[in-house]
Amino acid sequence: MPQTPPLTGILVSGGYNKNLYQSQSPAEGQGYGSAGLYYHDNILVSGSMEALIHHLVPSLDYYPDRTYIFTFLLSSRLFIHPYALLSKVCHLCVEQQRLSDPQADKIRVRQLAPKVLQLLQEWTETFPYDFRDERMMRSLKELTHRLTSGDELYRKAVHQMTQVLIRKLTNLSQYEEALVKIKATATDRLTVLKAKPQAIQRDMLSICNDPFTVAQQLTHIELERLSYIGPEEFIQAFEKKDPLDNEKSYFSDHKKASNLEAYVEWFNRLSFMVATEICMPVKKKQRARVIEFFIDVARECFNIGNFNSLMAIISGMNMSPVSRLRKTWSKVKTAKFDILEHQMDPSSNFYNYRTALRGATQRSRTANSNREKIVIPFFSLLIKDIYFLNEGCSNKMQNGHVNFEKFWEMAKQVGEFMVWKKVECPFEKDRKILQYLLTAPVFSEDALYLASYESEGPENHTEKDRWKSLRSTLLSRV
Template identity: 65%
Template sequence: MELLKRIFTTLVTIFASVSSVNAKEHHYTSCALSENPYSSPQPYSPRQHSTSCPGRAHRHTSGSSGSSSDQSCRNNNNVAAAKARFYGHGVTTSYGEMCYHDNSLVSASLEALIQHLVPTVDYYPDRSYVFTFLLSSRLFLPPYELMTRVCHLCVEQQRSGDALLDKIRFREVAPKLVQLLTEWTETFPYDFRDERMMRCLKDMTLHVARGDEVTMQQMTQRLIKRLSALGQYEEAVAALNVVAMERPASLKSKQASAQRSDVLSVCDDPFVLAQQLTHIELDRLSFIGPEEFIQTFAMKDPLENHKGFFRKRKTSNLEAYVSWFNRLSYLVATEICMPMKKKHRARIIEFFIDVAQECFNIGNFNSLMAIITGMNMSPVARLKKTWNKVNTDKFEILEHQMDPSSNFSNYRTALRGATQRSETAHSSQEKIVIPFFSLLIKDIYFLNEGCASRLPNGHINFEKLWELAKQVSEFLVWRQVVCPFDRERRILQYLVTTPIFTEDELHLASYESEGPENNMEKDSRRSLRSSLLHRENRT
């Protein structure tokens, strides 16, 4: 128990530390990255963004593919006019290897996109482009390879053959390269868990040290602090999961099960429990990197399992958050199936209905859906005598809100309402929007699967990348919110560590609460008793 308290205290401290780091990141986002999609209070649209100086992307170094020169870029206007094609009211224009529609980038070669990311003395890429390309480039090449190529191009572009002149030219472009690296480390810090990325960052620090040494040091310190907090978080969550894997009281007797404390003994106020659930949701959301949504589809790096390189799953925090949803669903079902008395079970059902309602009011749709899922699990749904003692009107309204028909149209309407409330919020509580996370992942998955990443001409479909960035940028806005409610450590600890039943144990607990109604259920109870008793005796 003492170990558990230390683990839980460590976890709470990490969350508080990261909230401080996030506050600094959010300040940076709102100030330095005001053009970034996720820093705007308005819904992000790819049509609202163009990449600055379209012809700029085709000024290649002699070592890169394509041979467009500065002069050809300056003379591109006449060529572009000749190539312009009209579709309805829009204009599609090609600049070498980049294609625009109504001034928004829609497709380009990978080489042109990489070149377009490289800053010069008089050019810096549009920040919405930086976010979009850094997010989705991992579909085409690993982050360390992109960083290596960008830094190499930036250095090579300053070479003139005169060592002294080269130093002067690089000193002039260094601040913009530092700005790009800062955006990268602030928005996608988890990329730098790969030691190849850190080596590249260290190399660039040596290059720019004379000009922006302090800025680079500050950037590196913030990055290390974030990665350290991530490592501590993952270790603490893993330790809590080990504790949570302990089984509840033995099912060999209902009397033994009844000795277990339940949620009502820990918290009997639905509003307070909903607040604590919101703490857990926002805490765990804060550790999900935006790239994790895209990393799911990315090509496997052949060197990923090489000795010395970071080998953790690149979507581990996203997966941990989905696991939390499953845990909450099973916790709700366990709490309902555990009590001996029908009246007590009915009271717990009504309590969780009230908690779900409060989650809806707060804007915590993920906990809301987890509670509904737990209450609809078959071991709970079959407790007809218990449900007969419950007023289900409020629950039916909540189920209607989260009805999956028409692609969750009711929920999507409620989510839009919560988002609009958040955009005009006057208090921290009104800013809270916690989406039904599994559906968000599904939306991004089908967007990726439903649109080709490459076009027939070999270009990358940048319209798809804009849409992926739109989906992920909305998540980043929601992730920024700091939970305004007071922490109740005893309740939080109960929610994340109290033992829960497996599916088989839930079914048996349900049969013990309300006996089998037919021969199939009788056979199921007999089989479950035998297998679970055998398992308990073995352990």
């Protein structure tokens, strides 16, 4: 059977051969089928679900391409629960290779075992969150026990694989608990403003007035949060029934995309924090100083390759309560800000940003240090790109085959993200700055408007009416 050609580097280097993902549809060129799989120019473009599962399972003389494993495990959850998939894989391993036969050739078992264990290792390493399901752990235990029975070497390998998996799941649980505590600590700033005098309140510049250090600490937060996002969350975020699918979605009983959602919430928090820091000072000169400080932080984020923090800071500065502070902005040297805004200009589908991202990605691929490997994409745009790719094509074709051509492209985008999220932050942590960035209370949108009007009075009747309304509602609460 012709094998799926090795598509360069989805899980290894982050480099891609674009042409391998751009084969024509079967109707547009010469294709051929093989055991329920359809190829075009030696590229797997579609197949029945059963055939695709068979293509995943190793045999004595076959092991699936690593990129196929990633792509199939990523996309298959749109059609089948990971637990049901693992059950099928176990069944095929046991029945096809006659492993259930007590008289099975021990040599045969020993030849097959390393290949099946390798597949399981790739699954547990790349999609560990699938194994939060107890049924998955049970199936994993049963299959590995059957494969390693009587072989000490394989037992050690299984033990090591299981320990790594349990450690990842434990770390995830601890991370989720920490997020809950952080959320509970970060309260509405307005409550704090009324609770203690302005003179003893903390602000960003009193914690750290070095833009480079703050940009480094923001990068710590970004990379930590990225590291906990499972690749499957990009797929599970799009819970939508395909008209050609008959299978029931399983996402309703699954933690769909909690780490992805937490990361989006972090972006929003950073934007609101920047706006809060700018609107809070009473004096115009101090507000201008805060704006210039965050412009410098944003520029350092750009230099690092931290595009997500960069965009969050720009978004905070562009919020209406901040942008309306004309007297404050008149005191700001905006040349650097104009350059950054140009880089993140949304026109032509974020052409300038995408060019900068390609440059950072290229730098990352050839980098010798973790410092140069950092690529933190503007995350909302990454999700949007994957969303439109998902919406643009059906998951299944008219004949019921899985549209695998679509999933090659999706895996390419998610796979590049997988490379970026594995970079370890090279900067030294500053606990005090991190604590402030994560937990300092911020204004709500209404409180931002109120602070803005208090700093620079309303300019028209609409603003005056809103100011009066906000004063009566917000200030009476506290």
